[in-house]
Amino acid sequence: MKQLGTIFRFEFKNYAKSKSFLILTVLLVVIIGVVLDLPRIQQFIGSRSKPAPAEMETVAVVDKTGSGRIAASLSAAIRDKKFEAADADIGALKRCVEAEKYASAVYVESPLRYTYVVKNIGLYDDTKEEVGNVLLSVYRAQALQQYGVPAADAQKLLTAQVKADVVQTAQGKDQAKNFFYTYVMIFALYMAILIYGQLVATSVATEKSTRAMELLITSTKPANLMFGKVLGAGTAGLAQLALILGSGYVFYNLNRAYFADNSVVRSIFGMPLSILLYALMFFLLGYFIYAFLYGALGSLVSRMEELSQAVMPVTFLFILAFFIVMFSMGSGSVDNAAMVVCSYIPLTSPMAMFVRIAMGNVSAWEIAVSTAILAASTIGIGLLAASVYRMGVLLYGKAPKPGEIFAMLRNR
Amino acid sequence: MDFELREITKSFGAKQVLKGLNLRAQSGKALGLLGRNGAGKTTTIRIAMGVFPPDGGSVRIDGEPIRRDKINIGYLPEEHGLYPKKIISEQLVYLGELRGMNAKRAKAAARKWLDRLGMGEFFGRRLDTLSKGNQQKIQLAAALITDPDFIILDEPFSGLDPVNAMVLKDVIRELIGGGKLVLFSSHQMNYVEEFCDSIAILNGGEIVLSGNIREIKRSYDRSRLVAVSDEPERIAAYCRENLGDLVETAEAKKGEALVKMRSAEYRNRLVASLAGQDFRFDGIRVWEPSLNDIFVEYTEETI
Numbered sequence: 058m059k060q061l062g063t064i065f066r067f068e069f070k071n072y073a074k075s076k077s078f079l080i081l082t083v084l085l086v087v088i089i090g091v092v093l094d095l096p097r098i099q100q101f102i103g104s105r106s107k108p109a110p111a112e113m114e115t116v117a118v119v120d121k122t123g124s125g126r127i128a129a130s131l132s133a134a135i136r137d138k139k140f141e142a143a144d145a146d147i148g149a150l151k152r153c154v155e156a157e158k159y160a161s162a163v164y165v166e167s168p169l170r171y172t173y174v175v176k177n178i179g180l181y182d183d184t185k186e187e188v189g190n191v192l193l194s195v196y197r198a199q200a201l202q203q204y205g206v207p208a209a210d211a212q213k214l215l216t217a218q219v220k221a222d223v224v225q226t227a228q229g230k231d232q233a234k235n236f237f238y239t240y241v242m243i244f245a246l247y248m249a250i251l252i253y254g255q256l257v258a259t260s261v262a263t264e265k266s267t268r269a270m271e272l273l274i275t276s277t278k279p280a281n282l283m284f285g286k287v288l289g290a291g292t293a294g295l296a297q298l299a300l301i302l303g304s305g306y307v308f309y310n311l312n313r314a315y316f317a318d319n320s321v322v323r324s325i326f327g328m329p330l331s332i333l334l335y336a337l338m339f340f341l342l343g344y345f346i347y348a349f350l351y352g353a354l355g356s357l358v359s360r361m362e363e364l365s366q367a368v369m370p371v372t373f374l375f376i377l378a379f380f381i382v383m384f385s386m387g388s389g390s391v392d393n394a395a396m397v398v399c400s401y402i403p404l405t406s407p408m409a410m411f412v413r414i415a416m417g418n419v420s421a422w423e424i425a426v427s428t429a430i431l432a433a434s435t436i437g438i439g440l441l442a443a444s445v446y447r448m449g450v451l452l453y454g455k456a457p458k459p460g461e462i463f464a465m466l467r468n469r
Numbered sequence: 470m471d472f473e474l475r476e477i478t479k480s481f482g483a484k485q486v487l488k489g490l491n492l493r494a495q496s497g498k499a500l501g502l503l504g505r506n507g508a509g510k511t512t513t514i515r516i517a518m519g520v521f522p523p524d525g526g527s528v529r530i531d532g533e534p535i536r537r538d539k540i541n542i543g544y545l546p547e548e549h550g551l552y553p554k555k556i557i558s559e560q561l562v563y564l565g566e567l568r569g570m571n572a573k574r575a576k577a578a579a580r581k582w583l584d585r586l587g588m589g590e591f592f593g594r595r596l597d598t599l600s601k602g603n604q605q606k607i608q609l610a611a612a613l614i615t616d617p618d619f620i621i622l623d624e625p626f627s628g629l630d631p632v633n634a635m636v637l638k639d640v641i642r643e644l645i646g647g648g649k650l651v652l653f654s655s656h657q658m659n660y661v662e663e664f665c666d667s668i669a670i671l672n673g674g675e676i677v678l679s680g681n682i683r684e685i686k687r688s689y690d691r692s693r694l695v696a697v698s699d700e701p702e703r704i705a706a707y708c709r710e711n712l713g714d715l716v717e718t719a720e721a722k723k724g725e726a727l728v729k730m731r732s733a734e735y736r737n738r739l740v741a742s743l744a745g746q747d748f749r750f751d752g753i754r755v756w757e758p759s760l761n762d763i764f765v766e767y768t769e770e771t772i
Contacts, residue, residue: 274520
């Protein structure tokens with residue numbers, strides 16, 4: 058046990074003091090800080106240089122409906138653009154927009170038909186929809202007036218809104234609200250398990266290729282070496298995650314007021330404690346099961362160049378699980394058959410069951426069964442990995458095939 | 470301490486690597502474990518250290534089955550066994566702690582051994598910034614940090630220049646003189662002859678020759694004399710022409726005249742006859758095979 062502690066401390070320090078760990082941690086904390094401080098920064102810059110009305114985009118409006126009210130209606134409804142009445146055909150409007158005399162142009166042929174002339178369509182350009190809504194309102198108001206509805210009543214009718222209250226049952230989930238924090242946690246889980254699992258494999262292969270293993274195995278049991286390494290890397294990974302997510306939480310709270318209207322950010326930082334605890338549990342179990350596999354595979358190669366090929370099947374399986382989970386999240390159906398199956402398979406359940414807990418309908422017994430299978434498999438794979446490791450670290454030359462590994466384990 | 474490997478067998482898959490190996494070594498002496506590549510030396514060493522168990526036979530200390538927690542073994546592997554990119558002192562302390570020392574004692578021991586090996590200035594340096602010879606000395610410090618009773622040195626002089634070899638020789642002599650049990654594995658026979666009282670030659674998984682080096686050499690035919698001189702041709706010719714009743718053959722080569730007598734009992738008569746002539750001798754001795762000759766004789770026919 059004392060040796061395990063010594064190895065754990067040595068390995069943890071190795072990971073935590075490595076340049077890549079420090080640079081990645083600092084970089085991510087800085088990026089999160091900048092992103093969450095962005096509204097404050099934007100407001101600061103905005104207060105110092107407010108855009109003048111002259112700097113607003115000018116949109117030319119050619120009104121062929123004969124009402125003469127379109128440009129005024131657009132100006133009244135859409136405040137962040139300047140609408141200027143013009144008289145030209147579409148060809149002339151195209152030339153004006155091309156020459157950047159206008160940012161864009163609206164050619165209204167009839168109350169329910171218009172042409173939007175624009176040079177570049179921006180990713181977030183919603184002018185077409187906004188103009189369409191305004192034209193529809195004008196058309197409906199005019200129609201109501203024609204049917205004898207007074208203008209004030211017509212306005213009331215057109216701006217009427219339905220008030221709706223949502224009552225959720227105790228077991229229900231709001232997927233739209235939960236999506237973002239689930240997405241963030243799954244991504245963190247994926248990155249952490251993949252990065253730290255592969256670090257374990259690299260570390261084992263390095264010790265073997267540099268022959269440091271020759272001395273280590275004479276000083277302690279191989280199982281101590283593997284478990285100490287897995288624990289060290291896992292703790293470093295957990296510490297890094299805690300630092301990154303913790304800094305995000307601090308930066309969010311410093312800027313909370315700026316995100317009052319941002320449902321995405323509020324969703325991410327409004328994650329319930331129970332979900333955080335589930336994420337922690339699935340991170341630990343998922344990390345251990347993959348780290349044991351990576352450690353065992355790392356012990357079978359003699360040269361670093363062989364490592365990526367050796368770990369590829371496990372990495373591929375993990376990526377496959379990630380895609381199944383992401384597609385299910387994207388489709389809004391996290392309790393589909395594939396997800397249900399995946400939530401009981403040990404190598405896929407850390408992600409699949411977590412997503413079902415966060416976004417789907419899953420009962421307590423299902424969580425208990427999935428966790429029990431995962432925990433038992435982690436212990437089983439840990440013991441198997443220790444046997445492979447004990448045999449693999451002394452094996453030099455061509456990496457053995459799976460059949461040869463099982464034969465060697467059987468003959469032990 | 471009396472260390473013994475008794476009837477050790479070990480197989481890996483279908484290949485039997487050790488076939489009933491017997492080996493014995495005692496404190497205050499060095500045993501040379503010799504063998505060609507693939508003879509089973511590394512497997513023998515790993516079984517001796519308890520890295521894996523033998524299939525059959527036993528490892529004993531003072532006649533009793535060995536208890537790993539009761540014996541302190543230091544090991545210098547043939548291939549470098551440290552982390553190239555890590556600080557030397559951190560590695561030594563880590564290995565010391567793994568073998569039961571506390572961090573403070575391990576650090577003090579690391580400092581002591583680096584100073585003893587003339588490497589004190591490298592305490593805080595990375596291993597890969599050192600020359601190959603200096604890395605080998607660090608490797609020795611790693612083997613000795615816990616002051617082990619039983620030390621296994623596998624090619625300890627590999628890559629060392631004569632000055633560094635001298636430092637290492639002094640340390641090994643001190644260890645043997647200090648009552649340590651040293652198992653010395655090397656292909657450099659001059660070092661084996663220098664440090665070891667006895668040898669065990671391993672071939673094809675078996676010990677094919679073992680015993681005291683002196684006695685092994687004395688067991689060879691002693692009917693040949695070597696006369697060391699700057700006129701070996703003259704001595705050889707004299708023997709052939711005038712001492713035919715004592716000498717079977719006589720030949721000269723590289724500053725030596727090698728004379729094969731008709732019987733080892735003629736030795737004194739031959740020496741007296743030669744001494745009565747005016748040859749310029751640097752010495753006369755009975756011919757003995759070198760350890761290299763013995764090694765080749767016992768290992769060349771197999772593998």
